[in-house]
Amino acid sequence: MNEQKLIIKLQKGKAEAYSYLFSEYYDWLCNYVFNLSGDRLLAEDIVQDAMVSLWEKRKTILISTSLKNYLFKTCHNQFLQHIRKEKIQYDTLDKIRWDTISEATLENDPYDYKLEKLNKLIDQLPPRCKEIFIKNKLEKKKYKEIALELGISIKTVENQMSKALFFLRENVSVFLL
Known part of the structure; x- marks a missing residue:
């Protein structure tokens, strides 16, 4: 036609x-x-x-x-x-999740063993992925800051964060039991 x-x-x-x-x-x-x-x-x-x-x-x-x-x-x-819609939802959930973990670490919470296991899980990430994840979630740096600091594109930071979050989501429930 x-x-x-x-x-x-x-x-x-x-x-x-x-x-x-x-x-x-x-x-x-x-x-x-x-x-x-x-x-x-x-x-x-x-x-x-x-x-x-x-x-x-x-x-x-x-x-x-x-x-x-x-x-x-x-x-x-x-x-x-x-x-974009999913990213907004994930960002909000991640912020709540990581704020809770940070607070638990500061208060020496009885769940220290879970945090220790979570840290071991983070250690299993590939080196570059782990570095970017830590800068974003623990050091509270924005993607743009990380990209400038490491001399990489923002897209690379986004991709590495996606990989890290996917890995952690897939393994955290099994790992923390």
């Missing part, structure tokens, strides 16, 4: 145009988002949201590139919005 005709039919609210788009691109888009996220269900949710958004905005939508590029870009942006 000609792309311009497809866009016009979509703008007019023709269900067959939408069905064609969905059947033609859904699997590709899901695979694309899955490669970004590593989560099949999340990928499907994001693609479905993008497709619903396309349908809802069909009358006012202006597509300056190809329809395929527009759909991939929309899914990419939806994924980035999801990441």
Whole structure:
């Protein structure tokens, strides 16, 4: 089907145009988002949201590139919005968690043995990952400060922190039992 005709039919609210788009691109888009996220269900949710958004905005939508590029870009942006939302939630939880650990350390809490085990778990992180994690969580430095201090990009700091937090989340419950 000609792309311009497809866009016009979509703008007019023709269900067959939408069905064609969905059947033609859904699997590709899901695979694309899955490669970004590593989560099949999340990928499907994001693609479905993008497709619903396309349908809802069909009358006012202006597509300056190809329809395929527009759909991939929309899914990419939806994924980035999801990441930003999740990062805010994780940052809040991490702040509460690490503030509690810091307080427990200062008060010589009866849970010292758990803190000792947590420190051993942190010691298992790769050296660079551990260094960045400690600077952020224990020294309370921001990503930008760490990047400048170590001469690396902020993105590298973000990636290393993601690895550290993933490792700790995966292992802390088993380790502290």
